[in-house]
Amino acid sequence: xxxxxxxxxxxxxxxxxxxxxxxxxxxQELHMMDDQPxxxxxxxxxxxxxxxxxxxxxxxxxxxxxxxxxxxVLTNLGTLPTIANNPASNFILLxxxxxxxxxxxxxxxxxxxxxxLARVAEACGCDNVIECKAEDTAKVxxxxxxxxxxxxxxxxxxxxxxxxPVIEMDAPVIKHRFMQEVKRRNA
Amino acid sequence: MSISQKIVDGLVEHKVNFVTTVPCKQxxxxxxxxxxxxxxxxxxxxxxxxxxxxxxxxxMGGMRPCIIMQNTALGVTVNTLATLIQFYQMPxxxxxxxxxxxxxxxACQVEMAVHTKALLDQLHIQTYHFHKPDDVEEIGAIIKHTxxxxxxxxxxxxxxxxxxx
Numbered sequence: 001x002x003x004x005x006x007x008x009x010x011x012x013x014x015x016x017x018x019x020x021x022x023x024x025x026x027x028q029e030l031h032m033m034d035d036q037p038x039x040x041x042x043x044x045x046x047x048x049x050x051x052x053x054x055x056x057x058x059x060x061x062x063x064x065x066x067x068x069x070x071x072x073v074l075t076n077l078g079t080l081p082t083i084a085n086n087p088a089s090n091f092i093l094l095x096x097x098x099x100x101x102x103x104x105x106x107x108x109x110x111x112x113x114x115x116x117l118a119r120v121a122e123a124c125g126c127d128n129v130i131e132c133k134a135e136d137t138a139k140v141x142x143x144x145x146x147x148x149x150x151x152x153x154x155x156x157x158x159x160x161x162x163x164x165p166v167i168e169m170d171a172p173v174i175k176h177r178f179m180q181e182v183k184r185r186n187a
Numbered sequence: 188m189s190i191s192q193k194i195v196d197g198l199v200e201h202k203v204n205f206v207t208t209v210p211c212k213q214x215x216x217x218x219x220x221x222x223x224x225x226x227x228x229x230x231x232x233x234x235x236x237x238x239x240x241x242x243x244x245x246x247m248g249g250m251r252p253c254i255i256m257q258n259t260a261l262g263v264t265v266n267t268l269a270t271l272i273q274f275y276q277m278p279x280x281x282x283x284x285x286x287x288x289x290x291x292x293x294a295c296q297v298e299m300a301v302h303t304k305a306l307l308d309q310l311h312i313q314t315y316h317f318h319k320p321d322d323v324e325e326i327g328a329i330i331k332h333t334x335x336x337x338x339x340x341x342x343x344x345x346x347x348x349x350x351x352x
Contacts, residue, residue: 020244040247044270048240051232052271055244055252058228059205078233082241086230175275179247186249 001134002160003096004029009138010094013145018182020053020066024103026096028164030067037181041167041174047076050093054083057091062185063145064090070097070111077120083152084125092144093152094137100159118154126152134158190323190349191216194282197326199226201334203253203280205245207231207238211257213284213349218255235260236267239279246277251334253280258287258343259299261306268310272339279339280330285316290346307341314341317348 003026011034020040021027027041042049050073053066073079073095083093099112111117118131128149132140134157144151167174188196194217198206205228208218222229228250232238235256242252256264261283272279286293287300307314313336315322315329326342333340 042271044274045236045240045267048236048243048267048271051237051240052244052247055205055230055241055246056248057244058230058241059245059248059250076234076237076240078237079240082230082232082237171275175247175277182247183249 002158002162003098003102004033004162006096006134006137006155006157007033010141013138013141014065017145018056018062018064018185020049020056020064022049022068022072025161025164026067026069028167029162031167032164037177040178041169043167043171043174047072047079050079050083051076053093054079054086054088054091056182057088058086060182060186061090062182063092064088065092065094067094067096069102070095070099070117071101071109073117074109074111074115080121080124080126083150084121084127087127087150089148089150091150092141094141095152095154096157097154098157098159102159102161106159106161112159118152121152121154126150128152129154131156189216190320191220193323194326195220195224197323197330198253199224201251201327201330203251203330204228205230205242205250205252206255207241207252208255209233209235209238209257209260211284211286213286213344213346214255214257214282217282221255235264239264239267239272242279243271243275243277253282253330255282257284258303259296261303262299265306265310268312268339273310276337278334278337280333281339281341283341283343285343285345288345288347290351303343312339312341314343317342317344320348320350322348
């Protein structure tokens with residue numbers, strides 16, 4: 001399974017959740033398949049999906065899913081100790097680990113070679129780290145959503161992309177729409 | 188009352204309740220007080236761009252964020268300031284120690300000091316330079332202005348402000 005196929009299995013579960021989605025193709029795929037006001041699309045700033053997600057989870061009560069990639073986590077590895085040491089029970093970090101920089105031409109990442117992000121997360125002090133096969137991601141996500149514990153999911157999937165249009169929505173519109181949704185859900 | 192306490196009081200008075208910090212010697216007092224202030228959730232970060240991500244999330248979650256950092260870090264945050272904070276129009280007060288100014292003992296600090304105001308100017312970030320201890324009185328107005336404008340603002344605090352050299 002490639003990332004977009006994993007997304008297809010996840011959408012019934014995450015469509016009605018607050019989602020912070022990684023820059024590039026992940027956001028474009030999610031936007032194309034299931035645009036929701038509860039989705040925050042990153043249009044720039046590689047690496048910060050998990051940081052934005054954690055900040056959001058710490059600031060309010062609703063569950064937050066940050067969808068990140070292996071390349072993006074590698075570019076902001078400092079995020080994992082911060083997540084571990086500031087646990088938010090409403091936070092789920094999903095790392096789509098396809099071992100490549102998908103948005104830039106599928107160059108290999110170190111996560112696809114010797115580096116295990118699940119073990120890095122554990123070494124950083126994250127308590128509930130689950131590495132799973134792409135096919136099992138929805139099942140693991142369902143359990144994480146039902147639970148009351150911060151969860152890091154590392155989904156090992158194949159590298160590959162589908163053609164997607166860019167997101168035309170203006171950044172402040174994405175933000176405004178998302179903030180209204182966050183506010184409504186916390187009212 | 189110490190300058191550090193006045194800074195924290197200014198933040199709390201203007202309802203800043205989420206602060207991320209990357210340490211600097213000059214800011215040690217502020218960070219220590221922040222950590223003990225019950226009105227503020229203090230989430231230390233490992234790098235300043237990561238901290239700005241945390242602040243963006245906290246803002247969208249309904250909190251009022253602030254980042255406390257050293258000026259040397261401006262170089263690593265240029266992309267985040269432009270493509271996250273400015274592009275999405277988010278407020279972010281930055282309280283920045285201005286190392287490399289008069290009284291500095293570490294020559295290398297000067298290398299980023301010479302770029303500090305130029306970088307902020309290039310990014311069109313409104314910048315307030317605290318040089319004398321009394322300048323701290325403006326902190327409330329700056330915080331208020333930042334959240335009104337939904338833009339980042341920079342407060343540069345130099346060695347003279349922190350009590351001379």
